[in-house]
Amino acid sequence: MHILVTGGAGYIGSHACKALAAAGFVPVAYDNLSTGWADAVRFGPLVQGDLMDRAALDDAFARYQPVAVMHFAALSLVGESMRDPAKYWRTNVNGSLNLIEASVAAGVKTFVFSSTCATYGDQDGVTLDENTPQMPINAYGGSKLAIELMLHDFKKSHGLNSVIFRYFNVAGADPDGDVGEQHQPETHLIPLMLDAIDGKRPALTVFGEDYPTPDGTCVRDYVHVCDLVDAHVLGLRWLQAGKGSRVFCLGSGQGFSVREVIEASRAVTNRDVPIVQGPRRAGDATSLVCGSTRAVGELGWKPSRSTLTQMITDALRWSRHPPFAK
Numbered sequence: 001m002h003i004l005v006t007g008g009a010g011y012i013g014s015h016a017c018k019a020l021a022a023a024g025f026v027p028v029a030y031d032n033l034s035t036g037w038a039d040a041v042r043f044g045p046l047v048q049g050d051l052m053d054r055a056a057l058d059d060a061f062a063r064y065q066p067v068a069v070m071h072f073a074a075l076s077l078v079g080e081s082m083r084d085p086a087k088y089w090r091t092n093v094n095g096s097l098n099l100i101e102a103s104v105a106a107g108v109k110t111f112v113f114s115s116t117c118a119t120y121g122d123q124d125g126v127t128l129d130e131n132t133p134q135m136p137i138n139a140y141g142g143s144k145l146a147i148e149l150m151l152h153d154f155k156k157s158h159g160l161n162s163v164i165f166r167y168f169n170v171a172g173a174d175p176d177g178d179v180g181e182q183h184q185p186e187t188h189l190i191p192l193m194l195d196a197i198d199g200k201r202p203a204l205t206v207f208g209e210d211y212p213t214p215d216g217t218c219v220r221d222y223v224h225v226c227d228l229v230d231a232h233v234l235g236l237r238w239l240q241a242g243k244g245s246r247v248f249c250l251g252s253g254q255g256f257s258v259r260e261v262i263e264a265s266r267a268v269t270n271r272d273v274p275i276v277q278g279p280r281r282a283g284d285a286t287s288l289v290c291g292s293t294r295a296v297g298e299l300g301w302k303p304s305r306s307t308l309t310q311m312i313t314d315a316l317r318w319s320r321h322p323p324f325a326k
């Protein structure tokens with residue numbers, strides 16, 4: 001049974017391909033390799049194609065006859081989305097519309113979508129869950145919310161069933177070292193911090209220490225990429241069991257400030273993190289913390305690796321691994 005995995009050469013997509021293969025599916029990675037890595041496609045075929053290329057999408061559906069789609073491919077940097085919102089609206093929304101239309105045309109009614117906590121915006125101090133109103137404050141979150149709305153409409157008009165996962169901050173790497181996080185350029189906190197510890201960068205810049213949090217730095221909910229992709233396999237099974245469209249938030253339920261993540265990295269590596277203080281990064285919410293009661297209760301999700309120590313340990317091992325080539 002083939003599953004079309006858009007963004008299958010990327011960080012989360014490549015881990016999802018591994019989890020799908022372990023669950024007995026054949027993941028077909030559909031990726032334009034703009035940010036992904038051919039080397040990361042290890043568990044099934046790679047189709048090098050763009051979501052804007054409807055003919056290439058139709059070919060992939062015809063060739064592999066997937067029973068479901070997992071849609072990871074997207075631009076996903078908050079800061080970049082503030083500088084160039086048009087790029088985010090165009091790529092994420094138009095690309096997803098093409099994919100959703102191609103899925104419906106191919107008769108695929110099972111769709112798993114990676115959305116984000118960035119659809120919530122800045123809602124001080126609340127634990128965010130599936131019922132929290134969505135009020136994005138950056139074009140990344142806005143574009144993902146638009147795709148969620150698109151999926152609701154295609155459910156009503158075409159019977160396309162979707163599981164929508166709203167992720168919090170994904171971290172860590174495959175403990176076997178088959179795949180891991182590699183962005184070019186890297187913008188995420190944990191890999192940048194580990195590079196600073198290893199002397200591959202001069203220092204980590206802390207983006208703002210004047211937020212209304214206990215230590216002044218932003219609070220995020222970090223979830224292990226392996227736990228996250230386990231939820232995707234459970235979501236796929238949910239849809240295959242005919243349980244219908246559903247939204248699930250995926251996080252650990254615990255918030256950590258940037259300073260706390262720095263302290264945890266220091267404890268794991270036993271080395272100091274070189275730091276410089278910087279201004280706030282445009283588009284950053286103060287605090288994003290998740291309630292995953294629904295995913296745990298309804299999907300039977302068990303996020304067992306999502307402790308800071310485990311995520312940093314797995315990310316550190318991967319960061320010392322030879323990098324992927326294109």
Ligand code: UDP
Nearest residue numbers: 078187188189192205206207218258281284
């Ligand atoms: N952050 C930071 N310095 C960096 C990168 C990130 O202080 O070099 C902070 C950022 O402001 C946010 C948190 O770390 O509060 C997580 O950022 P990341 O880019 O990893 O994920 P995001 O929250 O944007 O999805």
